[in-house]
Amino acid sequence: MATIAVVGAGSWGTALSMVLADNGHKVRIWGNRAEQIQEMNEAHTNNRYLPGVRLPESITGYTSLQQALEGVQNILLVVPTKAYRDILREMRELVTHPVTLIHASKGIEPDTLKRISEMIEEEMPAPLVQDIVVLSGPSHAEEVALRQPTTVTSASKNMQAAEEVQDLFINQYFRVYTNPDIIGVELGGALKNIIALAAGMTAGLGFGDNAKAALMTRGLAEIARLGRKMGAHPLTFAGLTGMGDLIVTCTSVHSRNWRAGNMLGKGQSLDEVLSNMGMVVEGVRTTKAAHQLAQVLDVEMPITAALHGVLFDGADVKEAVDSLMGRVRTHEVEAVPDLL
Numbered sequence: 001m002a003t004i005a006v007v008g009a010g011s012w013g014t015a016l017s018m019v020l021a022d023n024g025h026k027v028r029i030w031g032n033r034a035e036q037i038q039e040m041n042e043a044h045t046n047n048r049y050l051p052g053v054r055l056p057e058s059i060t061g062y063t064s065l066q067q068a069l070e071g072v073q074n075i076l077l078v079v080p081t082k083a084y085r086d087i088l089r090e091m092r093e094l095v096t097h098p099v100t101l102i103h104a105s106k107g108i109e110p111d112t113l114k115r116i117s118e119m120i121e122e123e124m125p126a127p128l129v130q131d132i133v134v135l136s137g138p139s140h141a142e143e144v145a146l147r148q149p150t151t152v153t154s155a156s157k158n159m160q161a162a163e164e165v166q167d168l169f170i171n172q173y174f175r176v177y178t179n180p181d182i183i184g185v186e187l188g189g190a191l192k193n194i195i196a197l198a199a200g201m202t203a204g205l206g207f208g209d210n211a212k213a214a215l216m217t218r219g220l221a222e223i224a225r226l227g228r229k230m231g232a233h234p235l236t237f238a239g240l241t242g243m244g245d246l247i248v249t250c251t252s253v254h255s256r257n258w259r260a261g262n263m264l265g266k267g268q269s270l271d272e273v274l275s276n277m278g279m280v281v282e283g284v285r286t287t288k289a290a291h292q293l294a295q296v297l298d299v300e301m302p303i304t305a306a307l308h309g310v311l312f313d314g315a316d317v318k319e320a321v322d323s324l325m326g327r328v329r330t331h332e333v334e335a336v337p338d339l340l
């Protein structure tokens with residue numbers, strides 16, 4: 001059994017630590033809030049993020065990143081995307097031997113337009129990092145912490161590393177598949193948050209299941225359109241980290257992105273929504289990044305553009321829906337000339 005360092009003690013870092021602990025591994029979880037780490041070590045709870053859940057005693061909390069990382073072969077990163085550069089720069093000074101870096105976060109960095117694995121490559125180059133593995137899929141922390149059946153994907157350019165991570169996490173309630181398409185897996189996980197915000201927004205406006213289904217389906221079409229241009233395999237978007245994660249995020253009460261969109265649809269301002277949430281809403285920054293990517297790569301992403309207008313340019317939510325519905329008529333299926 002291994003000792004694994006988990007960097008990030010929010011909902012997802014804690015739930016994934018529980019999976020690892022259930023599999024017999026020793027877990028060192030690092031967090032940036034001393035009182036929360038103390039609670040994890042003394043009461044074996046993390047009530048702010050996973051209320052009512054008792055943590056296995058083989059999970060130990062650390063406030064020192066150096067101590068948490070000392071001597072481990074596998075490091076799982078689960079902080080919000082905006083914290084990656086700072087954390088990786090800190091880690092670069094502390095890691096003294098080659099490690100496998102697993103990440104389970106979902107976002108794209110605005111302006112640089114980098115995926116998380118690209119940020120890792122930039123900030124912690126070889127030989128410090130041997131392999132980078134992404135763990136992603138339809139998986140709300142609240143349900144994983146209750147050990148409810150969940151499926152995810154382990155993706156890496158190196159399939160042996162993806163399989164080693166599959167081995168670390170897989171168990172009877174947490175089933176892990178592998179996929180070599182790291183680009184598609186990262187993009188699916190990040191971009192579905194945009195569509196979840198939009199789905200929450202239409203529900204907030206009082207629209208029903210037709211609007212939700214429209215957003216999910218046409219949302220997946222624009223995710224795949226951008227993904228293809230960025231080198232992803234189109235079939236990845238039909239899998240767990242594409243359609244699967246889109247379903248779970250657009251239909252679950254657990255989704256912070258859906259809930260944030262819902263509050264926006266009901267008329268709250270973005271600042272109000274984000275301060276009420278108290279947890280990360282990755283889709284906001286990812287909307288900015290995806291809108292920039294769409295412009296740079298000349299990819300049509302109408303839902304992303306409409307949401308960008310609402311979040312950052314003061315556009316009215318109802319008018320954004322009207323402009324989406326009133327777009328010039330077009331074919332449903334693209335890039336399949338035989339069907340046209």
Ligand SMILES: NC(=O)C1=CN([C@@H]2O[C@H](COP(=O)(O)OP(=O)(O)OC[C@H]3O[C@@H](n4cnc5c(N)ncnc54)[C@H](O)[C@@H]3O)[C@@H](O)[C@H]2O)C=CC1
Nearest residue numbers: 009010011012013032078079080083105106140141279280
């Ligand atoms: N919660 C979930 O069900 C899932 C979350 N994710 C992804 O995991 C990532 C983390 O999300 P959650 O754990 O849910 O977030 P969260 O909002 O529950 O917790 C965030 C954690 O990061 C810490 N943090 C914030 N800024 C930091 C900084 N600058 N340095 C160090 N730590 C910092 C906070 O103290 C907190 O412990 C996100 O990218 C999210 O999209 C992925 C799958 C499921």
Ligand SMILES: O=C(CO)COP(=O)(O)O
Nearest residue numbers: 137138139140255256257
């Ligand atoms: O990625 C998730 C589930 O797979 C979590 O989504 P939210 O960040 O919207 O809660």
